[in-house]
Amino acid sequence: MADLKSNIAFLQEACKNPRARLDYYLKQGKKVVGCFPVYTPEELIHASGMIPMGLWGGQTQLKLAKSYLPPFACPIMQSNMELGLSGAYQGLSAVIIPVLCDTFRCMTQNWRFGVPSIPMIPIVYPQNRKSPASVDYLISEYENVLTMLTTITGKMMNEKALAETIAIYNEHNAVMREFAKVANDHLDIVTPQVRHTVMKSAFFYEKSEHTAIVREIVEELKKLPAYQFTGKKVILTGITCEPDELLNIFTENHMAVVGDDLAQEMRQYRTDTPEKGGGGLKRLALQWNSRHGCSLIYEEGKPRGKMLVNLCKENGAGGVVTCMMKFCDPEEYDQPYFEADLREAGYPYLTIEIDQQNTSYEQIRTRIQTFSEMI
Amino acid sequence: MIENGTTQVNAAAAPAQKPKRPKPKSMQMLNEQTTALFENARLAKERGEKVGWSASIFPQEIAETLGLNVLYPENHSAGIAARHQADPFLQECEGPLGYSNDLCAYAKVNLAYASVLNNESEVELPDGGKMVKPDFLLLTNNICNQLTKWYENLAYQMNIPIFFIDTCYNPCDYVTETRVRYVRAQIDQLIKDLCAFTGKTWDDKRFKEVMKISQRNSYLWERANNLMDHKPAPLSGFELFNYMSAMVCNRGKISSTAVLEQLNQEIEEHIKEGNSTYPVKEEYRISWDGIACWPYLRHNLHTLKQYGINMVASSYGKAWAIEYEDLDGMARAYCFASTNGDNATTMISRRMEALKKFDCEGTIYHVNRSCKVMDCQMMEVQRQISAQAGIPFTSFDGDQADYRNYSEAQFETRIQGLVEVMKQNKEAKMNG
Numbered sequence: 001m002a003d004l005k006s007n008i009a010f011l012q013e014a015c016k017n018p019r020a021r022l023d024y025y026l027k028q029g030k031k032v033v034g035c036f037p038v039y040t041p042e043e044l045i046h047a048s049g050m051i052p053m054g055l056w057g058g059q060t061q062l063k064l065a066k067s068y069l070p071p072f073a074c075p076i077m078q079s080n081m082e083l084g085l086s087g088a089y090q091g092l093s094a095v096i097i098p099v100l101c102d103t104f105r106c107m108t109q110n111w112r113f114g115v116p117s118i119p120m121i122p123i124v125y126p127q128n129r130k131s132p133a134s135v136d137y138l139i140s141e142y143e144n145v146l147t148m149l150t151t152i153t154g155k156m157m158n159e160k161a162l163a164e165t166i167a168i169y170n171e172h173n174a175v176m177r178e179f180a181k182v183a184n185d186h187l188d189i190v191t192p193q194v195r196h197t198v199m200k201s202a203f204f205y206e207k208s209e210h211t212a213i214v215r216e217i218v219e220e221l222k223k224l225p226a227y228q229f230t231g232k233k234v235i236l237t238g239i240t241c242e243p244d245e246l247l248n249i250f251t252e253n254h255m256a257v258v259g260d261d262l263a264q265e266m267r268q269y270r271t272d273t274p275e276k277g278g279g280g281l282k283r284l285a286l287q288w289n290s291r292h293g294c295s296l297i298y299e300e301g302k303p304r305g306k307m308l309v310n311l312c313k314e315n316g317a318g319g320v321v322t323c324m325m326k327f328c329d330p331e332e333y334d335q336p337y338f339e340a341d342l343r344e345a346g347y348p349y350l351t352i353e354i355d356q357q358n359t360s361y362e363q364i365r366t367r368i369q370t371f372s373e374m375i
Numbered sequence: 376m377i378e379n380g381t382t383q384v385n386a387a388a389a390p391a392q393k394p395k396r397p398k399p400k401s402m403q404m405l406n407e408q409t410t411a412l413f414e415n416a417r418l419a420k421e422r423g424e425k426v427g428w429s430a431s432i433f434p435q436e437i438a439e440t441l442g443l444n445v446l447y448p449e450n451h452s453a454g455i456a457a458r459h460q461a462d463p464f465l466q467e468c469e470g471p472l473g474y475s476n477d478l479c480a481y482a483k484v485n486l487a488y489a490s491v492l493n494n495e496s497e498v499e500l501p502d503g504g505k506m507v508k509p510d511f512l513l514l515t516n517n518i519c520n521q522l523t524k525w526y527e528n529l530a531y532q533m534n535i536p537i538f539f540i541d542t543c544y545n546p547c548d549y550v551t552e553t554r555v556r557y558v559r560a561q562i563d564q565l566i567k568d569l570c571a572f573t574g575k576t577w578d579d580k581r582f583k584e585v586m587k588i589s590q591r592n593s594y595l596w597e598r599a600n601n602l603m604d605h606k607p608a609p610l611s612g613f614e615l616f617n618y619m620s621a622m623v624c625n626r627g628k629i630s631s632t633a634v635l636e637q638l639n640q641e642i643e644e645h646i647k648e649g650n651s652t653y654p655v656k657e658e659y660r661i662s663w664d665g666i667a668c669w670p671y672l673r674h675n676l677h678t679l680k681q682y683g684i685n686m687v688a689s690s691y692g693k694a695w696a697i698e699y700e701d702l703d704g705m706a707r708a709y710c711f712a713s714t715n716g717d718n719a720t721t722m723i724s725r726r727m728e729a730l731k732k733f734d735c736e737g738t739i740y741h742v743n744r745s746c747k748v749m750d751c752q753m754m755e756v757q758r759q760i761s762a763q764a765g766i767p768f769t770s771f772d773g774d775q776a777d778y779r780n781y782s783e784a785q786f787e788t789r790i791q792g793l794v795e796v797m798k799q800n801k802e803a804k805m806n807g
Contacts, residue, residue, distance in 0.1 A: 069751055070747075072477065072750075073750075077751075102519050103747050105544045105715075105752075106752035108546050109752045113755050124543045124544045127516065127539075128540070130539075131564060133556065133557045134557065137557035140551070140553035144551075298524075299527070300530060300537060301531060302528070302531045327477050329478055332474065332475040332478055333474075333478065336472060336473035
């Protein structure tokens with residue numbers, strides 16, 4: 001059992017160098033499948049005996065991607081395309097792209113023609129989840145993914161393996177939720193950057209391995225006395241909040257992240273796959289139908305604002321930071337409404353623009369500093 | 376007296392104004408149809424009937440069968456933009472309403488307009504509010520995903536229900552049967568829900584009639600587009616954009632049959648007489664990729680006219696030529712209607728077919744800042760089409776409704792460049 005510091009360092013290393021994680025699994029003779037954000041059905045890859053690995057872009061200079069995407073496309077898609085074209089993802093057996101917004105539609109095609117050495121598997125999630133037919137439709141999409149995985153990788157899945165995988169993923173969800181809770185008593189150790197590291201690193205580990213590490217972190221934290229944090233506490237909402245340079249600005253200003261509604265972080269862990277209700281594929285489809293409050297999923301009633309207010313209340317946060325992914329239209333449509341709800345509930349909010357290719361954080365530094373004085 | 380004198384001097388100095396070409400009868404009929412659409416919605420509202428707003432490629436035949444009055448925000452926003460009235464709406468949307476300027480300008484204009492109807496904003500409505508406040512929304516996402524978010528917001532803002540058919544993007548070259556089953560199930564449910572909400576009754580006999588009308592209109596619309604294959608093309612291609620409202624807003628109506636029959640007849644007359652509404656000699660035939668740049672349609676046309684470029688094929692208008700025979704067919708057809716919902720292979724094959732049929736010598740791609748789904752795979756599509764068709768292309772930055780995203784100089788330069796290549800190709804062809 002590694003100590004707290006070492007475990008956090010392992011995860012930090014994984015986030016800094018995902019390529020090393022890919023090579024680690026390849027050396028073990030494993031096949032690895034790249035998973036574009038968000039809600040990619042990792043379980044199907046895992047149950048087929050392979051390693052799902054998240055592809056969330058990175059800080060890279062955009063050169064080749066400019067021949068595929070206009071400058072106003074999502075920065076994650078820009079950098080994923082660049083890394084795909086430049087060969088950084090070589091070794092992946094395939095990538096799965098979930099079609100959750102308009103840019104994703106095009107990315108399936110750009111990848112298909114631009115990076116033919118890594119086959120692309122699309123999945124189109126149903127958006128009209130009130131329709132009972134959406135479950136059968138989604139099952140057929142999962143089956144299509146499985147067929148393509150089998151064709152490409154030669155690995156097949158069976159029902160028993162899927163049931164085990166679902167249990168592993170639910171267990172991982174639970175440990176991540178527990179970490180988020182326990183972390184709030186140790187904000188001296190779990191800085192915004194450390195919290196993010198624990199969350200993001202999940203994309204670079206087989207899930208039971210990640211569960212084991214995070215569980216050790218949680219157990220070690222629990223042994224320590226609760227830390228009385230005297231700074232300002234905030235909730236993050238958006239797609240992602242990175243890189244570390246940005247997260248460290250919160251720490252510099254004595255701010256802690258005590259909860260999040262980030263697609264890269266807690267959004268994916270808040271909904272479990274039901275333990276009963278049919279075969280594994282059907283249960284996964286039911287999990288999709290239970291997901292809630294995400295800009296990428298059609299839902300009437302604009303529930304996100306109320307959800308953020310509750311997150312603030314439950315975690316004693318003084319305000320919300322909207323991490324607006326540059327050019328992310330689904331998020332941009334939600335913003336006026338959740339901000340109105342926050343205003344009504346008396347919670348201040350700040351919007352910062354997230355662009356992986358950003359190199360200067362001075363403006364954001366000033367804004368976060370001012371915000372910390374406001375809350 | 377002095378004023379009179381000045382006026383006289385100016386009048387004498389000014390070049391004689393070219394007499395305006397009288398509007399063809401089909402256009403007059405179209406205008407009457409548009410007026411009737413809004414007026415009928417207004418009257419229905421006055422009678423206490425429920426009026427809807429609809430996405431432009433929603434199965435309009437459903438509303439028509441139920442006798443519901445439905446208006447079309449995309450079409451309405453395009454009209455506002457084309458009349459250069461979009462600015463106050465864009466300002467309102469990006470200012471007090473708090474929306475990002477990155478969003479679709481059709482949506483921005485409409486969200487601000489809706490806010491006025493909802494008594495939350497105070498922008499003066501240039502059309503007197505003819506787009507009456509809706510009681511329900513009809514939504515499909517075959518055009519794009521932004522529509523789902525836009526309508527989510529409208530529904531919440533006005534506290535009205537959405538009747539939604541999720542048509543799903545097609546990464547395959549065909550509409551998978553599982554999609555057809557999912558969409559068909561949604562259509563069946565939607566009909567039930569819409570009847571319950573509006574108090575209307577579904578009549579299969581009426582639906583068959585409407586479907587027949589809709590099929591006839593699709594045929595006539597496609598035929599009118601196809602007649603552009605004559606040389607010279609019988610119309611100035613941009614004129615066909617104007618007739619799109621007959622298909623977008625009135626696809627299941629006999630009034631559209633009348634408009635389109637008249638249009639076909641007028642085109643045939645032009646062909647017979649060997650003339651065209653295109654005002655200068657047709658030197659080059661091109662295809663137009665993307666939505667019209669409504670705020671600068673005049674500038675686009677004027678620039679193209681200088682070189683004798685006629686747009687004889689567009690990727691866009693034909694999205695409304697939707698053919699099917701029953702509800703399953705309707706499900707499949709609406710999934711496959713817009714190339715925005717289809718993979719690049721389908722898109723490229725449709726474009727290639729058009730380039731060949733209309734004997735195009737070049738393509739102009741509108742990099743429409745409002746429309747990521749059109750822009751984000753356009754570069755790959757350009758490369759493949761240009762290689763397969765062996766014709767040049769150019770692109771320009773514009774917007775379907777936001778006048779701020781366009782540069783006249785850039786458009787002119789790009790067209791100039793395209794003409795140079797098309798000219799060289801033409802000369803090479805002539806010289807064998």
